[in-house]
Amino acid sequence: MTDTGFDVAGLKASHRPVSEFRYEKRPVVAGYNDRTLYVNVGDGRIAEKPVSADTRAKFTGGKGYGLKLLWDAVTPATKWNDPENEVNIATGPVGGNTNYPGSGKSIVVSISPTTGIPIDCNVGGYFGPFLKFSGFDALELQGRAERDVIVYIDGDEGVVKIFEAPGEAVDSHVLAEQMVAMFARDENDRQHISSVSAGSGAENSLIGCLNFSFYDKRRKVARLKQAGRGGIGTVFRDKKIKAVVVKYSSLDVTSNNPADLAKLQETGLKLHREIIELDDQQCRMREIGTAHLTEIMNEYDLLPTCNYKFGSSPDAEGINSHAFSAIVTHGLPDGCWYGCTMACAKAADGFELATGPYKGHKVTVDGPEYETVAGCGANIGVFDPRVVLELNFYCDTYGIDTISFGTSTAFIMECWENGILDSDRTGGLEITWGNGPAALELLHRIGRGEGFGLVAGLGVRRMKAYFAEHYGADPKFLQDIGCECKGLEYSQYVSKESLAQQGGYSMALKGPQHDEAWLIFMDMVNNRIPTFEDKAEALYYFPMFRTWFGLQGLCKLPWNDIEPADNASTDEPAKVPEHVDNYLAIYKAVTGNDLDREGLIRQSARVYNFQKVFCIRMGKGRRIDDLPPYRMVGPVTVEEYESRADRYDKQLREQVGVDPSGMDTPAKIAALRAYREDRYEKLQDAVYKRKGWTREGIPTIETLQDLGIDYPEVVEVVKPLL
Amino acid sequence: MITVNGSPHPWHDGMTVRKILEEKRYTFPLLVVRIDGRLVPRSDYGETTVPDGADVDVMHLMSGG
Amino acid sequence: MPKRLSCDNSKCIACGACMTACSTLFFKVDDPKRSCIRIEQNGPEIDMSVCNQTCRLCVAECPVKALTVSPQGVVMLDRKLCVGCLACVAVCPTGAMRHYPGLANPFKCIACGACARKCPTGAIGIVVEE
Ligand code: SF4
Ligand code: SF4
Ligand code: SF4
Numbered sequence: 001m002t003d004t005g006f007d008v009a010g011l012k013a014s015h016r017p018v019s020e021f022r023y024e025k026r027p028v029v030a031g032y033n034d035r036t037l038y039v040n041v042g043d044g045r046i047a048e049k050p051v052s053a054d055t056r057a058k059f060t061g062g063k064g065y066g067l068k069l070l071w072d073a074v075t076p077a078t079k080w081n082d083p084e085n086e087v088n089i090a091t092g093p094v095g096g097n098t099n100y101p102g103s104g105k106s107i108v109v110s111i112s113p114t115t116g117i118p119i120d121c122n123v124g125g126y127f128g129p130f131l132k133f134s135g136f137d138a139l140e141l142q143g144r145a146e147r148d149v150i151v152y153i154d155g156d157e158g159v160v161k162i163f164e165a166p167g168e169a170v171d172s173h174v175l176a177e178q179m180v181a182m183f184a185r186d187e188n189d190r191q192h193i194s195s196v197s198a199g200s201g202a203e204n205s206l207i208g209c210l211n212f213s214f215y216d217k218r219r220k221v222a223r224l225k226q227a228g229r230g231g232i233g234t235v236f237r238d239k240k241i242k243a244v245v246v247k248y249s250s251l252d253v254t255s256n257n258p259a260d261l262a263k264l265q266e267t268g269l270k271l272h273r274e275i276i277e278l279d280d281q282q283c284r285m286r287e288i289g290t291a292h293l294t295e296i297m298n299e300y301d302l303l304p305t306c307n308y309k310f311g312s313s314p315d316a317e318g319i320n321s322h323a324f325s326a327i328v329t330h331g332l333p334d335g336c337w338y339g340c341t342m343a344c345a346k347a348a349d350g351f352e353l354a355t356g357p358y359k360g361h362k363v364t365v366d367g368p369e370y371e372t373v374a375g376c377g378a379n380i381g382v383f384d385p386r387v388v389l390e391l392n393f394y395c396d397t398y399g400i401d402t403i404s405f406g407t408s409t410a411f412i413m414e415c416w417e418n419g420i421l422d423s424d425r426t427g428g429l430e431i432t433w434g435n436g437p438a439a440l441e442l443l444h445r446i447g448r449g450e451g452f453g454l455v456a457g458l459g460v461r462r463m464k465a466y467f468a469e470h471y472g473a474d475p476k477f478l479q480d481i482g483c484e485c486k487g488l489e490y491s492q493y494v495s496k497e498s499l500a501q502q503g504g505y506s507m508a509l510k511g512p513q514h515d516e517a518w519l520i521f522m523d524m525v526n527n528r529i530p531t532f533e534d535k536a537e538a539l540y541y542f543p544m545f546r547t548w549f550g551l552q553g554l555c556k557l558p559w560n561d562i563e564p565a566d567n568a569s570t571d572e573p574a575k576v577p578e579h580v581d582n583y584l585a586i587y588k589a590v591t592g593n594d595l596d597r598e599g600l601i602r603q604s605a606r607v608y609n610f611q612k613v614f615c616i617r618m619g620k621g622r623r624i625d626d627l628p629p630y631r632m633v634g635p636v637t638v639e640e641y642e643s644r645a646d647r648y649d650k651q652l653r654e655q656v657g658v659d660p661s662g663m664d665t666p667a668k669i670a671a672l673r674a675y676r677e678d679r680y681e682k683l684q685d686a687v688y689k690r691k692g693w694t695r696e697g698i699p700t701i702e703t704l705q706d707l708g709i710d711y712p713e714v715v716e717v718v719k720p721l722l
Numbered sequence: 723m724i725t726v727n728g729s730p731h732p733w734h735d736g737m738t739v740r741k742i743l744e745e746k747r748y749t750f751p752l753l754v755v756r757i758d759g760r761l762v763p764r765s766d767y768g769e770t771t772v773p774d775g776a777d778v779d780v781m782h783l784m785s786g787g
Numbered sequence: 788m789p790k791r792l793s794c795d796n797s798k799c800i801a802c803g804a805c806m807t808a809c810s811t812l813f814f815k816v817d818d819p820k821r822s823c824i825r826i827e828q829n830g831p832e833i834d835m836s837v838c839n840q841t842c843r844l845c846v847a848e849c850p851v852k853a854l855t856v857s858p859q860g861v862v863m864l865d866r867k868l869c870v871g872c873l874a875c876v877a878v879c880p881t882g883a884m885r886h887y888p889g890l891a892n893p894f895k896c897i898a899c900g901a902c903a904r905k906c907p908t909g910a911i912g913i914v915v916e917e
Contacts, residue, residue: 098872252892269873269886272876272877275877276877
């Protein structure tokens, strides 16, 4: 799409200025500005805030900064749609570096509409780095406008503006192009613009996502990366923000002003070479991105199929990486930020849409990433790659999280199968397994905020309550099959055979997203962490290690989706020690500060425990909030048990100590369930202990003191619970 | 009988690492294989034979979004 | 087909005059590490390394299109566009896309012929292939 499609002058003429703020431009010093930008779209206030030395020392950057600002902005009573809730965006000190792969992430935090506690998303695109180079380590968006506004940060001129923008599109694939056309001088200037936007679906549901744009010079398209989880797009549209746009034109390796450029380059070059040499024999990220995982997950019985009932399907071939490889464009430098030679941000070009408001349009569809293939494919019984791509496209442009949409739709389909839903209740939609057209129409109704779309857009937790209340469905059954925890829908891995992953999911602070820990292979296949203590150690180390990416503005993928040729001969290959050392090296090269492995974990542990206390402050984050639905732990139904009867019978015999012969399936299900639920509780005990929390999951004062985050207002939250 | 990742697995004459991976359907690309503690380089999976009674460790490095 | 530097290592005596010419022209220093052409004595062999202008893997890899092919077929780097990611350096199969530690941008041979003019044995020359 080109700018000729838009009447830019007409759009501009309809703008009405709200407020304007000029600031002094200063160069970044060793990865930091030490100031943040505050924007209130409700009353038009714009201000800069200094970052205190203490905040910098304790919160490091990125997610740490976002959470600290959010904490200061809200009270325990704040609801997601109160004006004081914020959407905060920050990259970290390493973020924006252009020569170490995966260095361009933004971290977004807000109080989530579906969970009521802080949510955080790590997202690509150019926004976070451009924001930093424009002068700010973080952006706070607060308030609620009366009419739709755009916030424009001109990092070249040192000006921030809020203006009313009635004419621009809401859906992101159009809006992102409009922003580029509006704010770029010429074709070459387009790559200097990045916008954050949501979409019409984010207005009408609680599972809205944000789209972060990055201009693709070869495709000549403003492409989108999603901050998907937890409904931040919904908060954004509730504030009546159409877009936040940043412009920064002088990007080069000195923009981040690293302390030691030569060392940074040496480390980056080493990883570039490793990726270019080894990726095609390892994960094929350069060819097909994370979608390479689909056939692997299917092979290991981990690909969620029909609402996580099963872990594989004979039809999965239809949506494996080769099916998508045949559709996406190859040979382009598909990094979501400069210098990412992993280049996993694949896209299909000239894709003709078959349904919806943009039917017949030929569009570039980003992805699909593995999560989308699984969630909008196997998990809803769809094995047609074109349906997956179309769902992916519309989810993105409507500003809907593909993971929550997939898991919610899977839940709906199982409710249909069990007679809880019928076409009267869905407004005529036959939402049955594998019905791609019905899934698409459901998505369009969420986009339009129409009929059953409004119910589906509430997410699994609220649907459970709704179906029990209005349709008399059995709440226990709904609880068992509705794959959410804390109000967030599960991401797309079957965790039944891995106790550690059950914990990795449901003890994750924000809700069941796998970015804290992915331990299925280590636990279930390698058999490496057999005891509760082993599992607890893994559930300590990996969440802490992985939290660090979010503090720095880094992507997790170049850590372990590529490994050095000699990684196997290191003492702890699963940690990829050479890459950990690379991170310590680039951290030092950027900031000038020494950091060792222990120091890295401490940086994370501070923010992690702060976030934990924040969850408690907002009313969740206790032991009972960490309980998974049984579907994620073991077989709920007879069909499910019998599909893997040999496995479960064997476990009854060998692990539970029960002889299954002569037992009927419901009795076997009950025996296995009692055993597994007990083990989960034991795991909770071990993990909380390892993390320095009480049996109820509350960080102790000593833990907070040890980490130096025993601020009075933090201690006040936990004290009554100890 | 050999042991693969802690579980018994039938052994046969001339069994190579590659054969074990096939039988176990270990298709994941990022593996670290050890026979009785000895590392087997990826390039040698086809030639390296596994003796009866061996303790084989096929470590899958995690991956995923 | 491209204009490029041709190298004949049977004529090369590894005197280094070409590297002096190249680095002085572009960086105002006499430093082989900042020369686009590289001559190395490797036992009895002399390795001559410079961009072949034909494979263009670097051009495909550059995320900002800072690398383009000139009408003469020479791969050119536009430093105003370059963001210094060094992907081109990593992808270059011959090592001819050069990086000097601490310099913001890589550099490479543009087939200007300055080195060829200084070569005492005629081991280097400019060729324009049909
Ligand atoms: S690995 Fe993929 S998601 Fe991560 S930074 Fe690179 S292109 Fe972006
Ligand atoms: S610099 Fe390297 S990659 Fe580029 S054209 Fe020359 S030889 Fe090929
Ligand atoms: S270093 Fe410069 S020329 Fe080379 S690929 Fe990166 S941006 Fe392009």
